[in-house]
Amino acid sequence: MSAEAARRAFAPNWPARLGLLALALYALYAAAQLDVTFARLMIGFGEAGRFLGRMVPPNFARWELLAEGMLESLQIAFIASAVGIALSFPVALLAARNLMPWWISGPARGFIGLCRSLHYVIVAILFVKAIGFGALAGVCALVVASIGFIAKLFAEAIEEISPRQVEAVRATGAGFVAVLLYGVLPQVASRFVGFCIYQVDSNLRNSTMVGIVGAGGIGGTLFAAFKRFDYDFVAAILIVIIALIFAAELVATRVRAALQ
Template identity: 75%
Template sequence: MTRRQAFASNWQGRTALIALAIYCVYAAMQLDISWARIAVGLGEGARFLGRMWPPNFERWDTLVEGLVESLQIAVLASALGIVISLPLSLLAARNLSPWWISGPARAFIALCRSLHYVIVAILFVKAVGFGALAGVAALTVASMGFIAKLFAEAIEEISMKQVEAVRATGAGRLAVLLYGVLPQVASRFVGFCIYQLDSNLRNSTLVGIVGAGGIGGTLFAAFKRFDYDFVAAILLSIIAMIFLAEVISARIRKALQ
């Protein structure tokens, strides 16, 4: 009688892990990553943090103006992205649309997701100029790429029995969508929308660095002036805003469960 090992040796997996470890060491050497540079960086980082303390909130009016603009950018981009993503996801769902419709719709969604929103913001800044319009446009494109994909996947997971039951009553296509499709995915849609709003609120602080409006522009200007105590005030304000948004979104999710 042969004895079987509880955990059989997986030489392929071990070889892959060893190869990955060797490549990580090689990549670190090529990128000039060393413990000496990390040690120097930690010291410089400590001195940098020392220059940021204490935070300076004297220019609170500029701070509030940037935060309000970031909030407006996030809300507008989320609303536009959701409105556009809903019909786009219905077209991209393969259980509701033929391939010659769902294919191009999915390709467009993939195109929206192919570029980072900061790169898209740079493109819109070049197209429409500096300001909040470029930020709204960039985050709208990013929202479409994320929400439409999740919407389409959620629609593809629905039960077609309910859809066929509504169709059997002689209902039109719009009625089928309203009474056969959307009720099955409504709670997930709301969750996706809340998450995207929360995400856009964070992203709106970043697109401003490239000139697309929001508190990011104020932050970048403070860095260029070496105004590090005001930088600390901006960063703390951004953290407080994101934390407050996270608390509110968590309560909304809990109320909808």
């Protein structure tokens, strides 16, 4: 290869460089507009140090209240996961473009997009306004979030299957249900299980947050402690939440390993 050809092979990508430069300049402009300054950051670090100092040592004296809120969060997470996964499967089948015509898959995909368009906390606020405070609002919010996430992954997994196995089952004269059971599900079953485990783990985390807006769970206890400036109890709640998430991650890892 000549020197001229080598230079052409490693020629600089000026459009990409200009794009990165424009992005960096806009980031600086946005930081100035939002008053994001180093001085404010240093003040924030000082305040954070004083805040953390008031959280030590954690106060576990009101462990009954803590256990009650955590149990409610667990119940919200598992109910929302079960209902959300059960509803996500038929929605995903309707949204799979290799199984359904466009006039069915299109609206189904639009419904999935609608479920994904709003953050689960915003959805929880809407349900709190609609059906009142309590765990039911949290369950409904996480069901919507579960459909938006799981149904999308289910549909994409179904669209990636090999058509040969589906065509072989159809060639036997099998109906739609038999095609699903013997042509589609065997190809995606392991991925479905992985998606479901991840969603349960995600709902465990999210269930601790919906309570902040009145949708039940430990989040309500946490928000009330913040309003009372009861920071040592806040520390106890955060420790329990972190321990719960670590335990859920450990269980999920063991389940995935057992299913492989």
